[in-house]
Amino acid sequence: MARTQGTRLRRVRLWRWRRNPLRRRSDLVEAWLVLAALVLALLLGVFSGLTAAAAVDGSLAERRERTTPVTAVLAEDAAGLSAPVTENGDGGVWARVRWTASDGTDRTGRAEVDPGSRAGTKVTVWTDPAGRLVSAPPEGAEARFQSVMAGTTVAVASGGLVLLGGRLVRARLHLRRLAEWEEEWRRVEPSWRRRMTG
Structure with missing residues (x-):
């Protein structure tokens, strides 16, 4: 659409909320739908994000309660081991360790240790109530990070699903409005054509 010099197109904000002869009932429904969806x-x-963060925080606290730090002794030199770096990227290697379980039995297993450690070095390992080796539970900043990330992910996903649902309903309303316009044009077009050609 060409504009003449000196005229500006003016965008009317919130036009669906304003009373005017061109506003249809479906326009007002769409305005309420957008507001309700937002x-x-x-x-x-917010609710689901806070709930998810609290659930992860509770799960991590329960995991910390179920695990116990135990002093173990390295049963082999870690210097010669060529185990791959662990997934958390701290550069440890897996080596055989020996520790005494809470029931008094001697146990052996593989734990992550510093690469240069020698046999006989004392290391801290984590065990579950049955005395089996488990990974250290996240604490401090790592635990907070996991809780925040879980809460943020769930909040964005649940809010996004609501917005997507609102968008789909809006698209349905738009198709319905186009069908109404087409039907109205079918009724008006013959008389309009007669006036234009007559």
């Missing part, structure tokens, strides 16, 4: 996405996102 509010619901925000509320559901």
Whole structure:
């Protein structure tokens, strides 16, 4: 559409909320739908994010309660081992260690240790209630990071699903509005054509 010099197109904000002869009932429904979807996405996102973060935090606290730090002795030199770096990237190698379980029995297993450690070196390992080796539970910043990431992920996903649902309903309303316009045009077009050609 060409504009004449000196005229500016003016965008009317919130036109669906304003009373005017061109606004249809479906326009007002769409305006309420958008508002409801935004509010619901925000509320559901915050609630579900906080719930997920609390659940992860509780799970990590329970894991910390179930595990016990135990002093173990390295049963072999770690210097010659060529085990791959662990997934957390701290550069440890897996070596055989020996420790005494809470029931008094001697146990052996493989634990992550510093690469240069010698046999006989004392290391701290974590065990479960049955005395089996487990990985160290996350604490401090790592535990907070896991809780925050879980909460953020769940909040974004749940809020996004609500917004996607609102978008799909809006698309359905738009298709319905196009069908109404087409039907109205079919009724008006013959008389309009007669006036234009007559």
